[in-house]
Amino acid sequence: MHKGIKLRHIRAFLDVHEEGGISAAARKQGISQPALSKTLAELEAMLGGALLIRRGRKTYLTPAGETFRRHALLALQELDAGAMALNGEAAGDVVTVGALPTVAGSFFPGVALDFTRSRPGIRLSISTGPNLYLLERVRSGALDLMIGRMPAAREMPGLRFDYLYEEEVVLAARSGHPFTGQPAVEALRHCDLILPPRGAIIRRIVDDYLGAQGIVEPRCAIETVSLATGLGLLESSDMLWFISRGVIARELAAGVLVSLPLGAQFMSGAVGLTMTREVQERPEIAQLVEMLHVAAQRRDQG
Structure with a gap:
């Protein structure tokens, strides 16, 4: 990492993207808008290019910004994992899943029960909501994966879809x-x-x-x-x-x-898993994905 990049630079960038604009992100952080703008400018100068495009009051990621966002999220997750480890908590204690209505009441509950029984030290946190809301939570790292119908192609940059049935x-x-x-x-x-x-x-x-x-x-x-x-x-x-x-x-x-x-x-239409490309490296996520595929095969056969 560039020796000048601090945690405040990364959090400023991620908060602006998550909140959709500098003003909202500044309010979230409890600092002034000029101060946050200065932090973003420092980060872009150190990385040698624009990460965000500002159109009116809204901000959008550039291709470079999308790449940096994925790595920044992973870096923060590793820092959080380290902090939890020092406090005696396991990094993989929680698996967060977004379930769309098509799987929330029928297909997924049985898999969820089998998974938690096989992993007694894991807590499974399940959220429901509209497709676009859950997709954005997958992108931001708030959800590990989403289960439901395949999103439109325009919603998939930076994500992968794993077909189930x-x-x-x-x-x-x-x-x-x-x-x-x-x-x-x-x-x-x-x-x-x-x-x-x-x-x-x-x-x-x-x-x-x-x-x-x-x-x-x-x-x-x-x-x-x-x-x-x-x-x-x-x-x-x-x-x-x-x-x-x-x-x-x-x-x-x-x-x-x-x-x-x-x-x-x-x-x-296709039903499956939407996730970032890195998340399946966690063993508990890989196990859940495998169990979902097995359940999908049983569904097709039965």
């Missing part, structure tokens, strides 16, 4: 729905719909399907991928819900919900 999007309804067993196209023309929010990974798949059926303006007043919300709406109405099968797998198996046949081969 294919999962379809289904059209769900309550048990006893008047259109049960009838063509989905007829139901779509007569029933109110619940769609995935704009920005959800499966929304494009759903929009493409509706467009192929000639439904340009679907009857939709509610958007969600939340199981609790979607289930409550379906049970109380004749609404139909486009959702990943994994989100409602238990409800389908129990007969609480049914899926209407869509008759489309393209209503599926």
Whole structure:
């Protein structure tokens, strides 16, 4: 490392990226904006190039900034690991995972139980939330990995995707729905719909399907991928819900919900692991990844 680079330079750079701007990062650190700007300028001068591009009040990483960010995060993780070791704590005590709705209620819980039983000294911290929110937490190092549908290509710089299995999007309804067993196209023309929010990974798949059926303006007043919300709406109405099968797998198996046949081969997508390229070097992460692959193979065979 350049002998002039201090921890304050690294934290200033990472905080500006995480907060999206110099003003917010300065408030987080409790220092003035000019002081933080000076620290960033010192860092860029020592590294010989711009790390951040400033557009208005927002900042964005340059290619050099993206490279430096990955290494800076690893350096801080090593420093934290050293501090924990001196305090008698193991660096790998916690594995942090982001679980998207498609795996949170069905596929992942069984793997999580098996993993914690095999690693009694490890605590598994599981977060849920929107795709873009969890992706940013993977990038920042706050999460070790994310499990769910494959992100769009534009969201993948600096990350890797490890394929597990294919999962379809289904059209769900309550048990006893008047259109049960009838063509989905007829139901779509007569029933109110619940769609995935704009920005959800499966929304494009759903929009493409509706467009192929000639439904340009679907009857939709509610958007969600939340199981609790979607289930409550379906049970109380004749609404139909486009959702990943994994989100409602238990409800389908129990007969609480049914899926209407869509008759489309393209209503599926890849589910897998999104992580940085370095994180799998930790033995506990490598073990969790292997267990997820084994579970995916069992799922495909069963």
